[in-house]
Amino acid sequence: MKRRLLTLFAFITILSLLAACxxxxxxxxxxxxxxxxxxxxxxxxxxxxxxxPAAEVKFKAGLLAPGPVNDGGWNQTAYEGLxxxxxELGAEISYVETEQSPAAFEKALRDYASQxxxxxxxxxxxxxxxxxxxxxxxxxxxxxxxxSRFFDPKVPNVVGLNTDSSQPCYxxxxxxxxMGKGAGLxxxxxxxxxxxxxxxxxxxxxxxxxxxxxxxxxLGNWTDTAAAKEAAISYxxxxxxxLLGNADFATQGVFQAMAEKKVxxxxxxxxxxxxxxxxxxxxxxxDYGEGLLEIASQVKDGTFKPTSNYEFGLKDEKVMWLVYNxxxxxxxxxxxxxxxxxxxxxxxxxxxxxxxK
Amino acid sequence: xxxxxFRARLKKVFRSAWTPFAAIPIALLLGGGVLLLAGYxxxxxxxxxxQGAFKDKTAFTEVLIKATPLMFIxxxxxxxxxxxxxxxxxxxxxxxxxxxxxVVGIYLGDLPRFILMPLVLIVGVIGGALxxxxxxxxxxxxxxxxxxxxxxxxxxxIYITGYLVTGPMIETKGMFPQTPKISAAxxxxxxxxxxxxxxxxxIAVLLAxxxxxxIFKTSIGYTIRAVGINPxxxxxxxxxxxKNILLAMAISGGAAGLAGSVEVAAISYRLYQLxxxxxxxDGIAVSLLVNNNPLGVIFSGxxxxxxxxxAEVMMMTAKVPSVLVYFIQGLVILSVVAFGAYRATTxxxxx
Numbered sequence: 001m002k003r004r005l006l007t008l009f010a011f012i013t014i015l016s017l018l019a020a021c022x023x024x025x026x027x028x029x030x031x032x033x034x035x036x037x038x039x040x041x042x043x044x045x046x047x048x049x050x051x052x053p054a055a056e057v058k059f060k061a062g063l064l065a066p067g068p069v070n071d072g073g074w075n076q077t078a079y080e081g082l083x084x085x086x087x088e089l090g091a092e093i094s095y096v097e098t099e100q101s102p103a104a105f106e107k108a109l110r111d112y113a114s115q116x117x118x119x120x121x122x123x124x125x126x127x128x129x130x131x132x133x134x135x136x137x138x139x140x141x142x143x144x145x146x147x148s149r150f151f152d153p154k155v156p157n158v159v160g161l162n163t164d165s166s167q168p169c170y171x172x173x174x175x176x177x178x179m180g181k182g183a184g185l186x187x188x189x190x191x192x193x194x195x196x197x198x199x200x201x202x203x204x205x206x207x208x209x210x211x212x213x214x215x216x217x218x219l220g221n222w223t224d225t226a227a228a229k230e231a232a233i234s235y236x237x238x239x240x241x242x243l244l245g246n247a248d249f250a251t252q253g254v255f256q257a258m259a260e261k262k263v264x265x266x267x268x269x270x271x272x273x274x275x276x277x278x279x280x281x282x283x284x285x286x287d288y289g290e291g292l293l294e295i296a297s298q299v300k301d302g303t304f305k306p307t308s309n310y311e312f313g314l315k316d317e318k319v320m321w322l323v324y325n326x327x328x329x330x331x332x333x334x335x336x337x338x339x340x341x342x343x344x345x346x347x348x349x350x351x352x353x354x355x356x357k
Numbered sequence: 358x359x360x361x362x363f364r365a366r367l368k369k370v371f372r373s374a375w376t377p378f379a380a381i382p383i384a385l386l387l388g389g390g391v392l393l394l395a396g397y398x399x400x401x402x403x404x405x406x407x408q409g410a411f412k413d414k415t416a417f418t419e420v421l422i423k424a425t426p427l428m429f430i431x432x433x434x435x436x437x438x439x440x441x442x443x444x445x446x447x448x449x450x451x452x453x454x455x456x457x458x459x460v461v462g463i464y465l466g467d468l469p470r471f472i473l474m475p476l477v478l479i480v481g482v483i484g485g486a487l488x489x490x491x492x493x494x495x496x497x498x499x500x501x502x503x504x505x506x507x508x509x510x511x512x513x514x515i516y517i518t519g520y521l522v523t524g525p526m527i528e529t530k531g532m533f534p535q536t537p538k539i540s541a542a543x544x545x546x547x548x549x550x551x552x553x554x555x556x557x558x559x560i561a562v563l564l565a566x567x568x569x570x571x572i573f574k575t576s577i578g579y580t581i582r583a584v585g586i587n588p589x590x591x592x593x594x595x596x597x598x599x600k601n602i603l604l605a606m607a608i609s610g611g612a613a614g615l616a617g618s619v620e621v622a623a624i625s626y627r628l629y630q631l632x633x634x635x636x637x638x639d640g641i642a643v644s645l646l647v648n649n650n651p652l653g654v655i656f657s658g659x660x661x662x663x664x665x666x667x668a669e670v671m672m673m674t675a676k677v678p679s680v681l682v683y684f685i686q687g688l689v690i691l692s693v694v695a696f697g698a699y700r701a702t703t704x705x706x707x708x
Contacts, residue, residue: 068679096672097679099634099665102625106553107419107666111409111673125533126629137551189630190523191534220519220630 059300061085061119062112063095064105064127067222071249073269074222078123078146081289085119085296105130113138119299121146121292125191131158142299142306144292147193151309160309161291165193165246165268166200167314167347168284168322170354171340172244172266173204173214175281178336180242180264182213184235186254188222188247197246197268200354204343207352215240219247228253236261243279244268255279264330271323278329282322290318315348380646381660384692388685395681402675409670410663418554422624424662426451426616426633428561430640431654432568433612438649439572440605441585446492446507447613448637449514450485454614456518457484458621459526459628462539470542477543477622478560478615485614486607488514493606497599503606511637519630526628536628545623557619561658564612568651571608581605613637642690664689 061082063069069079079095086093094112098104105127112120113134122131123146131143135158148160176183185201187194198216205212215238217231228250232243236257243265245254255272258265258279265279273280291312298304312319322344324332332340346352389399410420430447437444457480465473492506521536528537545555572578583591584601592598616636625632643661647653668682 062673094673094676096669098669100631101620101634101636102629102632103422103620104634104669108669108673110415111670115674126535128533129625129627189519189534220516 057116059089059091059119060115060117061089061091061093061296062117062121063093064098064108064112064120064122065095066098066100066124066126067248068097069095072272073251074248075123077269077286077288078121078292081287081292082121084289084293088293089297089300091119091296091300102126102130106134109134109143110137113141113143117141119296120144125150125193128158142304144295146288147191149309149311151306156306159306161295162193162309162311163286163288163291163320164311164313164354165197165284166203166354168268168320169197169200169244170204170207170347170352171322171343172282172284173201173206174208174340174343175204175266175332175336176201176214176242176244176264177205177208177212179281179330179332180240182235182238182240183215183242183244184232184238184240185214185216186228186231186235186243186245186247186251187216187218188250189220190218194218194246196355199357201244203354203356213240219250222248222250225250225253225256229257232257233261236263242266262329264328273325273327277325277327280325281328281330281332282324284320284322286312286320287318288312291316313348314344380692380696381689384689385685387692388688391684391688392677392681397675397677397681402671402677405673405675405677406664406667406671408674409667414549415552416666418549418552420659420662420666421558422553422555422662423665424658425555425558425561426620426636427639427643427661428558428565428654428658429616429619430613430636431643431658432561432565432651433609434640434644435647435649435651435654436568436572436581436612437605437609438644439578439585440581440601441588442493442496442602442605442609443504444489444492444507444606444609445504445641446489446510446637447609447640448633448635449507449511450488450610450613451617451620451633451637452511452514452518453488453610454481454485454617455621455628455632456514456521456617457481457614458543458618459536459539462543462622463526463537466540466542468540468542473540473542474545474622477539478618481614481618481621482611483614485617486611488614489606489610490603493603497602515631518628518632522628522630528627534630538626539621543622544626545619547623553624555619555623557623560615560619562655564615565651565655568608568612572651577604613640642693646693 063078063082065075065078067075069075082093082095085091096108098108109120109122109130118141120141121144125145125148128145128148128150131145132155135143135155139157141157143158145158145160147162149162150158150160183205185198187198202214205214215235219227228245228247232254235243241263243254243258243263245251246268255275258276263279264281265276267280267283269286271283271285273283295304314320343352347354385403392399392402409416411417430451434444434447458477461480462477488510491510492503495501495506496503523534526536528535545557548554572581580596581601581604583594583596584598588598620632621628639661643654643657646657664686668686671677671682672679
């Protein structure tokens with residue numbers, strides 16, 4: 001009896017779904033045609049339709065994120081930037097969390113470009129190949145690549161945007177060597193943005209004490225918080241008393257280790273003081289959105305004519321700055337803060353090369 | 358007409374063909390309820406999903422592209438599952454195939470096209486098959502559970518790939534963890550450009566048909582199935598159980614390896630650290646959905662491809678957050694499994 005009921009239930013659902021689909025199709029049809037018409041209008045029906053959409057072209061900004069946009073790290077910075085573009089420029093925004101497969105990238109880029117998005121942010125260097133392939137087909141769309149130094153005059157509508165994390169990390173390393181005995185750095189994957197940040201940290205530490213021990217490990221992914229925590233704890237057990245995680249979501253594990261082991265630490269790409277309130281000395285905050293907003297407003301006005309890739313650093317105070325945690329068990333002392341001001345000024349002026357080998 | 362007989366027959370047809378597919382609408386219906394609760398219009402959301410998969414030629418070919426690796430893997434897994442070998446390692450076997458294909462595609466890139474192209478696919482099969490035969494050997498020799506060993510070998514394959522693309526095989530610029538592009542001579546031909554539909558799709562369909570014939574119409578398939586139903590009885594009947602386990606794993610690993618090499622040779626043209634978004638695990642559901650029938654995998658693979666393709670557009674145009682989209686996809690897979698279990702229990706009761 002139960003089985004028969006279930007079968008009946010299944011039948012009814014299929015039927016209702018079919019009915020729903022049928023009905024949907026009818027209402028769907030006119031809607032579906034609109035965007036394609038609008039896109040083709042300039043070519044096909046110039047005299048009548050072209051004028052209308054051209055008069056009120058909506059500024060649209062899309063985001064391809066490699067992970068969840070509420071990760072409190074990498075992807076969230078981009079999403080918040082997108083929200084800023086929505087608020088300030090009245091743009092229509094949309095994001096998609098792409099499958100981590102090169103097969104998916106090209107399609108997502110095309111989906112946005114063909115819907116008339118003028119500003120597409122592909123949030124990671126892994127999207128480069130796909131963007132370069134797609135870009136020539138959509139000359140009116142700008143494709144921006146995060147953490148990339150890409151620029152090629154042959155595809156002028158693909159522009160790399162890089163935030164130089166090695167600069168704030170240089171400051172972290174400097175503070176670590178002043179206040180601690182040894183540092184453990186936990187990275188997600190060994191890719192340039194992460195490796196460069198750690199190079200900055202090491203350079204900063206060596207500037208204070210050339211023998212300051214810094215150990216680096218890479219998890220091989222961005223999600224394994226447990227592995228991040230274990231790695232951090234093993235560093236603490238090995239004598240390190242300063243931790244820095246740069247592993248996107250997995251960084252949460254590093255914060256847990258800081259709080260549990262009561263050691264010092266730093267936070268990147270967001271204020272994470274609440275996750276290890278006594279441990280975190282400095283938060284490196286970045287408002288990638290400010291950088292994006294500036295570019296997006298130029299794209300919207302049609303004045304954006306890139307001649308090179310974009311590099312953001314401590315010189316761009318609206319994009320990148322540091323905030324001390326006053327509630328830390330051992331806050332950064334005042335005289336050290338003075339010193340750091342000088343260091344930051346030197347980095348911003350280019351006197352200190354945080355990426356020196 | 359004999360009403361009872363007819364009803365029994367109808368029921369049988371319904372159960373074998375339609376039950377698994379009823380799982381999808383039910384899951385979507387439940388998902389619609391959740392969307393509604395979360396404040397999204399389920400009709401708009403599903404409309405976007407439908408559009409994403411079937412809007413035009415490009416969208417449709419993208420579904421087929423997404424379905425291709427799932428068809429390969431699903432068809433291979435069907436063979437292993439028919440043998441009651443629970444191969445959870447298709448993900449690793451996919452990587453093994455992708456690595457082999459990339460190695461050949463780069464280092465033997467000077468070979469002429471008509472040799473290089475098939476060679477890339479063949480080494481992919483060999484890589485996947487060998488990777489799949491390791492757990493089979495461990496099971497035969499030491500009785501190690503293949504569920505555990507195949508899962509562990511996934512990580513081994515993924516980390517080997519990570520090592521290769523950050524170390525010895527990193528592109529010459531040495532910037533990002535990816536290999537250089539494989540020789541253009543190894544690229545699989547694409548149909549109707551500018552769409553990306555490639556010949557790998559045809560190969561996947563052919564493989565599914567061939568594996569169906571092998572499993573259900575040949576004596577090799579018969580012995581594999583016999584081992585799957587009862588290995589002890591099979592041994593008493595004079596069937597070499599170990600050989601069949603090894604064979605089933607080689608076929609299933611080879612198919613996953615082929616999926617990996619096709620993905621490299623037709624889509625990505627190079628190797629990345631994370632080249633698979635979990636095809637190997639989706640493949641399990643693809644196979645289970647159609648009761649491990651390789652022929653059915655063509656349809657279930659297509660269905661999953663459409664779900665995945667549509668899901669992206671659901672995020673893009675209906676602005677449904679990714680968490681909800683994954684939730685709905687998860688619901689579909691769960692209900693498929695639940696229906697599979699339901700079918701299995703009712704069958705037992707009847708028999």
